[in-house]
Amino acid sequence: xxxxxxxxxxxxxxxxxxxxxxxxxxxxxxxxxxxxxxxxxxxxxxxxxxxxxxxxxxxxxxxxxxxxxxxxxxxxxxxxxxxxxxxxxxxxxxxxxxxxxxxxxxxxxxxx
Amino acid sequence: xxxxxxxxxxxxxxxxxxxxxxxxxxxxxxxxxxxxxxxxxxxxxxxxxxxxxxxxxxxxxxxxxxxxxxxxxxxxxxxxxxxxxxxxxxxxxxxxxxxxxxxxxxxxxxxxxxxx
Numbered sequence: 001x002x003x004x005x006x007x008x009x010x011x012x013x014x015x016x017x018x019x020x021x022x023x024x025x026x027x028x029x030x031x032x033x034x035x036x037x038x039x040x041x042x043x044x045x046x047x048x049x050x051x052x053x054x055x056x057x058x059x060x061x062x063x064x065x066x067x068x069x070x071x072x073x074x075x076x077x078x079x080x081x082x083x084x085x086x087x088x089x090x091x092x093x094x095x096x097x098x099x100x101x102x103x104x105x106x107x108x109x110x111x112x
Numbered sequence: 113x114x115x116x117x118x119x120x121x122x123x124x125x126x127x128x129x130x131x132x133x134x135x136x137x138x139x140x141x142x143x144x145x146x147x148x149x150x151x152x153x154x155x156x157x158x159x160x161x162x163x164x165x166x167x168x169x170x171x172x173x174x175x176x177x178x179x180x181x182x183x184x185x186x187x188x189x190x191x192x193x194x195x196x197x198x199x200x201x202x203x204x205x206x207x208x209x210x211x212x213x214x215x216x217x218x219x220x221x222x223x224x225x226x227x228x
Contacts, residue, residue, distance in 0.1 A: 031214055043155070043200065043218040056215050091154060098214040099162075100145065103155040 002026045004104035006092050012110045013082055021077045021107045023092030032075045033093040033101060034067065036060070043091070049075065050098070082111045114139045116203050118219035125191045125226045133222045135184040135201035143204040144184045145216065146175050148197045155200065159186075191226045198223050 005024045013019050025032050034046040048055040049067055066078045075094075079086055089108050093101040115138040125131055135144070142163055147155040159168045161177035161184060168175050172195065174187045184201055202216040 033214060033216075035216075042220045043202075043216075045215050045217065048214055058215075095214055099143070100157055100160045101214055101216065102157060103147075105154045 004092055004094055004102055006090075006104040006107050008107060009105065010108045010110070012112065015084060015111055016081050019079050019082055019109065021079075021090050021092075021109070023075045023077075023104055024073050025075055025092065025094030026102060027073070029094035029096050029102075031055075031095045031098045031101075032067075032069070033095075034077045035091045035093065035103075036088040037091065037106075038088045046077070046090075048098075079109075082109075084111050087111045114141075114203060114205050114217045116201060116217050116219040118199075118201060118222050121220055121222055123222055123224045125188070125224065127192055127226055127228050128190050130190065131188050133186040133188075133199055133201075133224075135186070135219055137182050137184075137201075137203045137217075139182075139203075139205050140179070141182075141203045141205045142177075142179045144177050145202045145204070146184070146186055147200045147202060149200065149221070150197050158199075188224070191224075193226050193228070196224055196226045 007022045032049040035043050037043045045058050046061045047057040064080045068076050089106045091106045092104040095101045117136045144161045146158040149155050159175040164179040166177045172189045177184045198221045200218050200221045202218045
């Protein structure tokens with residue numbers, strides 16, 4: 001069964017460094033998303049992406065964040081200058097028509 | 113701002129018992145999703161509820177949606193240990209007649225523990 005994959009599974013970085021989290025959505029899906037979950041808290045929407053542009057973003061998704069679909073398969077989230085409070089699990093998701101979303105296994109980001 | 117509230121937040125159940133998790137939300141939407149999350153794992157899609165009165169069942173779980181009351185329920189029948197997990201409801205308010213951006217707003221999650 002097709003699934004969303006994410007790499008790396010765990011990323012440790014120093015405050016102020018740039019990180020890129022990678023996702024490969026399910027191949028026939030058209031909508032892509034990033035969410036984050038701070039430990040013990042609920043899942044929060046960051047951004048949705050369709051037709052090579054951002055459809056919607058939350059207030060969390062400020063200028064430090066960017067997304068890209070550099071080729072036909074990858075979908076990336078870049079954090080330019082990480083802060084301690086960016087430490088969280090980041091989930092990528094994809095859907096066919098913007099309906100049911102399938103989530104990847106997540107990348108745990110630890111900012112020291 | 114859309115608010116999604118689940119209750120209870122913690123649920124400790126005995127095997128074989130029935131219980132219901134409630135999900136209330138604050139704005140008009142006819143798209144609601146239930147997800148399961150095991151510790152340290154990703155979110156697994158359980159149910160997609162797309163209209164008022166929708167009811168879906170899978171094994172010991174049944175989900176329903178009342179868009180007028182802005183309420184969804186997840187009913188657990190004869191609980192077993194394997195159902196222990198965190199359950200999230202999520203609402204998509206951005207559906208607009210054929211186009212959806214899928215900006216899900218999640219509830220806080222209900223941590224379900226089933227013991228003998």
